[in-house]
Amino acid sequence: MPQRAARRLSALIIATVTATGLIGAPGLQARDPAIVAAASDLQFALAEAAEAYRRITGDAVKVSFGSSGNFYRQIRQGAPYDIYMSADESFVLDLAGDGLTLDRGALYAIGRIVIIAPEGSPLEADSELNGLRAALAEGRIEKFAIPNPEHAPYGGRAEEALRHAGLWQALAAKLVLGENVSQAAQFATSGSTQGGIIAYSLALSPKLSARGRFALIPQAWHRPLRQRMVLLKQAGHGARAFYDFILGPAGRAILARHGFAAPDETP
Amino acid sequence: MEWDALWLSVRLGGLTVLILLPLAIVVGRLLAVTKVAGKSLIEASLALPIVLPPTVIGLYLLVAFGAGSWVGALWQELFGHTLVFTFEGLLIASVIVNIPFAVQPIQRAFEAISPELREAAACCGLSRWRSLWRIELPLAWPGIMTGMVLTFAHTLGEFGVVLMVGGNISGETRTISIAIYDRVQAFDNAAAGKMAGVLLLISLVTIALSFLFAQRVGRRDD
Amino acid sequence: MTETAGISIRLEQDFPIPLNIDLAVDPGEILAIVGPSGSGKSTCLRAVAGLHKPSIGRIVCNGATWFDTAAGINLDARRRRVGLVFQSYALFPHLTTLENVLEALRDRPPERRRHEALAQLARVRLEGLEERLPRQLSGGQQQRVAVARALARRPDVLLLDEPFSAVDRVTRQRLQRELAELRHDLEMPILLVTHDLDEAARLADRICVIHHGRSLQTASPETVMARPQSPLVARLVDLRNVFSGVVTGHRAEAGKTLLEWQGRCIEARLSKAFPPGAAVTWCIPADSIIVHRRDRPSKGERENPVSGIVREAVRLGQTTELVIVVGDDVRQPFHLEIPTHVARRNGIEVGAAIGFSLRAEAVHLMTPEPDGAGQ
Numbered sequence: 001m002p003q004r005a006a007r008r009l010s011a012l013i014i015a016t017v018t019a020t021g022l023i024g025a026p027g028l029q030a031r032d033p034a035i036v037a038a039a040s041d042l043q044f045a046l047a048e049a050a051e052a053y054r055r056i057t058g059d060a061v062k063v064s065f066g067s068s069g070n071f072y073r074q075i076r077q078g079a080p081y082d083i084y085m086s087a088d089e090s091f092v093l094d095l096a097g098d099g100l101t102l103d104r105g106a107l108y109a110i111g112r113i114v115i116i117a118p119e120g121s122p123l124e125a126d127s128e129l130n131g132l133r134a135a136l137a138e139g140r141i142e143k144f145a146i147p148n149p150e151h152a153p154y155g156g157r158a159e160e161a162l163r164h165a166g167l168w169q170a171l172a173a174k175l176v177l178g179e180n181v182s183q184a185a186q187f188a189t190s191g192s193t194q195g196g197i198i199a200y201s202l203a204l205s206p207k208l209s210a211r212g213r214f215a216l217i218p219q220a221w222h223r224p225l226r227q228r229m230v231l232l233k234q235a236g237h238g239a240r241a242f243y244d245f246i247l248g249p250a251g252r253a254i255l256a257r258h259g260f261a262a263p264d265e266t267p
Numbered sequence: 268m269e270w271d272a273l274w275l276s277v278r279l280g281g282l283t284v285l286i287l288l289p290l291a292i293v294v295g296r297l298l299a300v301t302k303v304a305g306k307s308l309i310e311a312s313l314a315l316p317i318v319l320p321p322t323v324i325g326l327y328l329l330v331a332f333g334a335g336s337w338v339g340a341l342w343q344e345l346f347g348h349t350l351v352f353t354f355e356g357l358l359i360a361s362v363i364v365n366i367p368f369a370v371q372p373i374q375r376a377f378e379a380i381s382p383e384l385r386e387a388a389a390c391c392g393l394s395r396w397r398s399l400w401r402i403e404l405p406l407a408w409p410g411i412m413t414g415m416v417l418t419f420a421h422t423l424g425e426f427g428v429v430l431m432v433g434g435n436i437s438g439e440t441r442t443i444s445i446a447i448y449d450r451v452q453a454f455d456n457a458a459a460g461k462m463a464g465v466l467l468l469i470s471l472v473t474i475a476l477s478f479l480f481a482q483r484v485g486r487r488d489d
Numbered sequence: 490m491t492e493t494a495g496i497s498i499r500l501e502q503d504f505p506i507p508l509n510i511d512l513a514v515d516p517g518e519i520l521a522i523v524g525p526s527g528s529g530k531s532t533c534l535r536a537v538a539g540l541h542k543p544s545i546g547r548i549v550c551n552g553a554t555w556f557d558t559a560a561g562i563n564l565d566a567r568r569r570r571v572g573l574v575f576q577s578y579a580l581f582p583h584l585t586t587l588e589n590v591l592e593a594l595r596d597r598p599p600e601r602r603r604h605e606a607l608a609q610l611a612r613v614r615l616e617g618l619e620e621r622l623p624r625q626l627s628g629g630q631q632q633r634v635a636v637a638r639a640l641a642r643r644p645d646v647l648l649l650d651e652p653f654s655a656v657d658r659v660t661r662q663r664l665q666r667e668l669a670e671l672r673h674d675l676e677m678p679i680l681l682v683t684h685d686l687d688e689a690a691r692l693a694d695r696i697c698v699i700h701h702g703r704s705l706q707t708a709s710p711e712t713v714m715a716r717p718q719s720p721l722v723a724r725l726v727d728l729r730n731v732f733s734g735v736v737t738g739h740r741a742e743a744g745k746t747l748l749e750w751q752g753r754c755i756e757a758r759l760s761k762a763f764p765p766g767a768a769v770t771w772c773i774p775a776d777s778i779i780v781h782r783r784d785r786p787s788k789g790e791r792e793n794p795v796s797g798i799v800r801e802a803v804r805l806g807q808t809t810e811l812v813i814v815v816g817d818d819v820r821q822p823f824h825l826e827i828p829t830h831v832a833r834r835n836g837i838e839v840g841a842a843i844g845f846s847l848r849a850e851a852v853h854l855m856t857p858e859p860d861g862a863g864q
Contacts, residue, residue, distance in 0.1 A: 010412055013476075017281045017419065035436055043453050062437040065452065078334035078349035079434050182452040207454040386540050387579035389566040391593040392642060401592070405583050 033060045034239035035080065037071040039087035039227070040147075040182035041111060041154060041199035045258035046085070052254060053245050061242050067180035069151020075100060081232055082239035085246075087111055087181070087199075088153035089228035096230065105230025106247055109260035112200035112219065113157050116188050118212035123195040125215045129165045135194065136170050145176045145187035145196030153225060154181040158197035160222035188212075200259040226263065268461045271438055272446035279354070279442060280422040283361040284415050287369040291414055295373030296403070299380075314367045321364070325431025328360045332432075352434040357442075360432045361422050368421050369414045376410020377403065409480040416480065420473035423466065493552040496646050496678045498537060500546040506532050508543055508702040514646070514678035520707070521681045521693035524725065529702035530682040531576075534648050537680065538573045539566030550645045550678075572639030576651040578631045580623040586610065586634050587619035593641040609637040612671070629660040633667075640675075647679045653688065665692060686726060690714065698725050715777075716853045720770045723855065729824035731772040733857060736763045745849055751816040755793055757852035770857040777851030778825055781844040783835045793847035797823065802839050804829055813843060 038046050043065055050061045064071075064081075071084060072091040086092050089107065096104045115132065117123040122140040124131030135141050146162075147155030155177070162168040178184025181199045188196030189211040203214040231243055245251050252262060298310060316324060332350045333339050342350040350356045380403055388398040404411075426444040433440030435449065443462055450459035495515040502508045506529045514520045522530045535541040537548060539555065542563060548556040555564045572593075581589050590606040597605060610619060613633040623631055632652060639647060652668075653661040669692060672679065683689050689696045690710040697707040698717075705725070706718040717723040723731050734750035744759045748769060755771070763769050781794075797815035800822060809832040813823040825845070827837070837843055 009476075009479075010408065013412065013415070017284050017415070019281075040452065047453075064435045064437070064441075065449065066435065074352065074434055076334075077329070077351060078339070078343070079352040080348060080436065080439075180452070186452060186454070205454070381577075381579070383575055383577060383579040384581065386538075386566070387573070387575060387581070387638075388592070389540070390538060390571055390573045390642070391638065392567055392570075392595060393592060394567065397595070402581055 033062055034082040034235070034242050036061060036063045036083040036085060036239075036242070037075070037079070037081040038063050038065050038085040039068045039071075039153070040065045040180035041087055041201045042085060043182050043202060044205045045201055045255055045260065048258075049246060049251055049254045050242075052250060053242055056245075056250075057241065059238055059241070061238075065180070065182065067147065067152040069153075070180070073151075075232065080234065082235040083229060083231055083243055085227070085229040086153070087225060087227050088156075089226045092228040092230045100233060102231040102233060102235060105228050107226055107263035108229045108246060108251075109227045109255050110263050111154070111225030111227050111260060113154060113161060113197050113217050113222065113225070114200050114203045114214040115195065115197050115217060116185075116203055116208075116212050116214035117195035118189045118191055118193075120191070121194045121212070125195065125213050127215045127218060129161075129167065129217070132167060132195075133165070136167065141171070141174055141194050143176050143187075143193040144171055144174050145178060145184050145193045145198075147181040147184040147198070148177040148179060152178070152180050152184075154197075154199050155184070157222040157225055161197065161217050164221040204259045227260070268458065268465070269441075269443070269446045269450075272441050272443045273462070273465065275354075275438070275441060276423050276443040279357060279361055280419040282358055283365055283422045284369075284418050286358070286362050287365055287418055288411070288415060291366070291369035291373050292404075292411060295370050295414075296377045296399075296407075298370070298374045299377035300385075313370055316364045317367045321425065321427025322431060324364055325360070325428040328363065328428065328432050332356060332359065351432050352436060352440060354439050357429060357433050357440050360428050361425065364425065364428055365418045365421055368417045372410045372414040372417065373407065376407035376413075379410070380406050409482075412480045413477045416473050416477045420470055420477075423469060423473075496537070496548070496550040496680075498533075498546075498548050500533060500536055500543045500548075502544040502546075502702075504544075506702055508532060508536075510697075510699070510702070510704045512697055512704060512707060514680060516676050516678055517672070518695065519672060519679040519681055519693045521683055521689035521696045522699055522704075523683060523686055523689045523696050524699035526684060528699050530684075530699055531650055532702075533699070534573070534650050534680060534682050537646065538571045538648055539564060539569045553645075570642060570645045571648055572642050572644035572646070573648045574632070574635045574639050574650065574652045576654060578623075578635040578655075580631055580634055580638075582623050585620050585622055586615060586626070589623070589634055590638045590641050593638045606641060609641045610634075612640070612674075613637045613667070627660075628656040629664055632656065632664060636668075636671075644677060646677055647675065649679070649681045651683055652681070654683075654685075661688075668692060698722050700725060715774050715851060717772065717855065719855055720772075720858050723770075723772050728772050728774060730775070730778070731770060732821050734769055734771050736765050736767045736769055736854075738765050746854065748854070751818055751821070753795070753816075755847065755852060756849040757854055758850050760854040763854055763856075768857055769854045771852055771854050773847050773852050775824075775826060777848040778823070779846045779848070780825065780827060780831070780835070780837075781846065792849045793852070794844060795823070795847060796842060796844040799837060799839055799841050799843055802832065802837065804832075809837070811837065811843075813845075 046063055050063055054060055068086040068088055068091050075081060075084060075095060084092065092105050095101050115125045115129060117125040123135045146158040149155040149159045159168065162171060176187050176193055178187055181202065184196055185198040185202045185208060187193050188198055189208060200216060202208055229246065231239060256262065298306065329351060330336065331338060334343065334349055339350050384402060385398060388402045424444060429440065429442050429445055433445065435441050435445050443466060447459045447462045495513060497513040498510060500508050500510045508529050510533050512520065522533060524530050532541055536543050545558050546556055554562050555569050556562060581592065587606055590609055591602055594602045594605055610616060613636055615630060615633050615637065618626065618630060653664055665688065681693060693710060695707055696710050696713055698705045698713060700721060706713055706722050713722065714726050717726060717728060720731055732750060734748040734755065737747045737749050739746050739759060739761060741759060746757045746760050748755050748757055748771065757771060795815055797813040799811055800814045801812035803810045807829055808826050809829045811825045811827065813825060815823060
């Protein structure tokens with residue numbers, strides 16, 4: 001490359017880099033719009049809710065999805081979220097106990113788990129998990145996906161249900177753990193596993209229901225998924241407004257459509 | 268296609284390069300011309316981020332700068348918010364992680380300059396500063412550009428560290444790599460695919476550029 | 490040579506390369522440091538330039554002390570005004586010819602720089618090549634740029650480190666000629682380092698023979714080649730005809746010393762330092778050996794007539810190298826070079842008898858080396 005051309009190219013690159021670095025210099029903007037840390041099972045429900053909210057109020061809301069346990073950890077370390085929507089209320093109550101939240105929050109839904117089998121899988125999805133039992137006995141299960149019980153509430157419930165059905169030991173070595181319930185759903189429906197246990201709200205979505213069949217697992221087989229949301233200390237007006245929206249009729253209707261049962265408020 | 272995630276990544280890359288560039292030139296040149304005893308040790312520690320898994324680096328950074336650390340607490344005092352989970356936190360992490368990508372090509376470039384050239388410059392009466400500016404820097408420039416380009420590309424693709432230290436906050440720490448991961452989890456493969464394609468294109472251009480510059484280093488003094 | 494003009498150099502060190510040099514060069518004089526590879530020539534040059542710091546020494550140039558271990562003075566290369574032409578030229582590869590020379594002119598007022606640079610380039614006959622990059626120049630042209638850059642500095646001493654070694658013979662001879670012409674305009678002392686004896690003899694006013702870092706003899710080329718100080722120097726300047734003998738007496742009125750060698754009497758230049766009976770090593774340069782023509786045998790009026798048998802006759806193009814055994818001692822043959830046509834004309838071949846004379850004035854006596862190794 002000739003010297004002059006190299007010099008010009010260098011100058012161009014430097015100018016570009018400098019420009020990108022300095023334009024829109026970083027710095028936390030005002031806490032508007034609100035930032036929501038939401039459990040992954042709310043992937044579709046909250047996307048719809050945020051869109052509805054925007055149409056009504058004209059305000060946008062930023063949502064980050066992940067496992068409830070991860071968000072709990074990040075909030076403890078000072079992560080700048082405004083609203084925390086957990087799939088397990090114990091995380092919320094714990095934070096509230098340490099004064100990291102505005103109040104003790106509110107239950108927004110009761111979650112359900114389902115067993116799901118993708119198209120072409122030898123696994124038959126049924127509520128009693130008999131299909132799973134049979135497939136295991138016949139050695140036709142190589143890999144089975146659940147969310148990580150360590151920090152994803154849906155994973156913990158999946159484990160409880162499997163233990164209740166006496167299938168945990170047999171499955172333990174074949175488990176593929178998703179970082180959160182969304183990733184578990186990915187694994188379960190990708191075809192690389194024979195199936196898995198994921199959130200009802202995810203299985204209901206058109207994208208997933210097309211990929212396989214699922215069946216609800218009885219609520220009695222695990223501790224209830226009492227999903228609680230809370231405003232964090234730095235929440236501003238926009239956050240409060242959205243918080244109220246979720247808990248109001250419009251929000252509840254959206255949640256119900258996505259398979260979330262309305263909670264009976266026993267705080 | 269999340270343009271603000273892309274823009275965030277580009278900004279992160281750009282600022283990382285701007286900050287690292289002068290530092291890496293100073294350190295790279297120093298390592299190239301000094302023969303001090305602990306040199307291998309210094310080089311090894313600077314190369315550490317290449318061999319450490321990004322999650323390990325992310326973890327250590329989180330511990331070092333998180334709300335529990337004195338750095339994090341000081342930052343909170345000064346600016347009213349945490350250092351982690353912010354763009355600034357990402358920037359600091361990015362600078363640390365990219366040290367070897369910036370320093371090594373620059374060090375090699377300075378090493379490739381024959382010592383006789385420096386001596387000739389001294390015999391011409393050039394001051395140390397002028398010798399650096401007029402003789403060494405132009406000759407090392409292709410290597411410096413390579414270092415910049417590699418740093419930029421590496422930052423664009425950085426995932427593990429951003430995940431640990433960033434928190435996927437849109438507009439603040441949601442880089443394009445995180446956005447791709449996020450879209451996949453949301454079963455939105457179309458969006459993920461588009462962004463991945465853009466990233467691939469940028470990476471190709473980056474590699475091509477770094478090869479072009481590397482050629483210049485090789486052909487320099489015949 | 491006074492302390493105030495020219496350069497005086499005294500260097501000593503053991504490590505990493507042993508050095509023991511004591512030199513002085515006058516303004517306008519070319520002194521060539523000659524020695525085999527690794528003898529410390531380049532190190533010495535670099536020490537003068539300020540690029541190397543010897544353990545002990547003193548360098549004073551034009552009255553200014555550049556280096557003095559006793560006084561703790563060591564001027565950085567930048568502060569000494571040296572012009573150094575590197576063996577590899579060390580031209581700045583990214584700058585044009587003109588820009589290379591301009592870098593040495595930073596101490597001139599800006600408006601004068603370009604003019605001076607062009608003048609220096611014209612001096613070394615590089616007009617028209619100002620905008621070329623070093624890689625676009627031939628070896629000879631690069632060398633000239635290096636010289637121009639060194640001279641542009643208006644140095645107090647010009648240092649040349651094997652400046653002609655990297656080019657072919659034709660170019661080398663042309664460059665040597667140019668240097669020989671150029672030096673008349675130069676007023677500074679010039680130090681030239683080379684391993685090529687012939688080159689040193691052609692260019693230098695004096696040569697310094699160096700061996701393992703030690704300066705053995707510093708004198709004009711003719712002196713060193715004809716009257717080496719020791720058998721070692723004789724070897725280093727490629728004097729082949731070095732023999733051992735014994736002094737038998739002196740004839741001061743004739744200016745001769747007599748010695749005994751292989752049963753003959755050899756007349757040598759008067760050297761009173763060697764008493765009769767002393768063992769000596771004697772030598773004679775090739776150009777003082779005169780071969781007798783076949784058809785005109787010696788009638789006894791020639792000096793030191795010697796006859797022997799040709800043991801080897803190696804034809805190397807236009808020259809034939811002869812090894813001649815004189816008398817019985819096969820260990821001390823004579824080495825001669827004669828033009829091939831002369832050899833042919835006189836029937837000089839292996840086994841033939843040949844006679845030659847040694848010019849007495851050129852027979853030079855030296856103290857033998859302790860282990861008797863003179864040849």
